[in-house]
Structure formats: structure tokens, C-alpha cells
Amino acid sequence: MLTANHNHSAKEDALRILGSVKDSDNFEEILYQMYVRKKVEQGLQDIQEGNIVPEDEMARFWQRWSGK
Helix, strand or coil: CCCCCCCCCHHHHHHHHHCCCCCCCCHHHHHHHHHHHHHHHHHHHHHHHCCCCCHHHHHHHHHHHHCC
């Protein structure tokens, strides 16, 4: 289960993630899983801390970016 928790050391986080990957995964797959899971955890922490962009502001950004 993914939870945003800054009480763990980087080593503890890495070991937790390593414990959840398949033995058949190659090194690149393991690194990718570690990267993705850490980014998701960081996103969850941002949500908990209120570090988000309101939906209407994001919609305006995408409209400007896409040229529509």
C-alpha cells in the first residue's frame, strides 16, 4: 500500500519497495517501480499538505498550453 510518510529514511523506502517487486523483474524495471512509487507517494504527501493546483486554474493552463 502506498502511503505518504516522511518518517522513513530513503533506505527504508527503498527496501520496502524492493520487497514488493517480483524476483523476475530486471534492474531497469525495479528502478522504474521505485521511481514511480516514490513520485506517487510524493504526490499523496502534497495533497495532504494542500500543495495542489485548483482544477479551474489547471483547466486554464491547459487551454493556454494547447492553444484552444
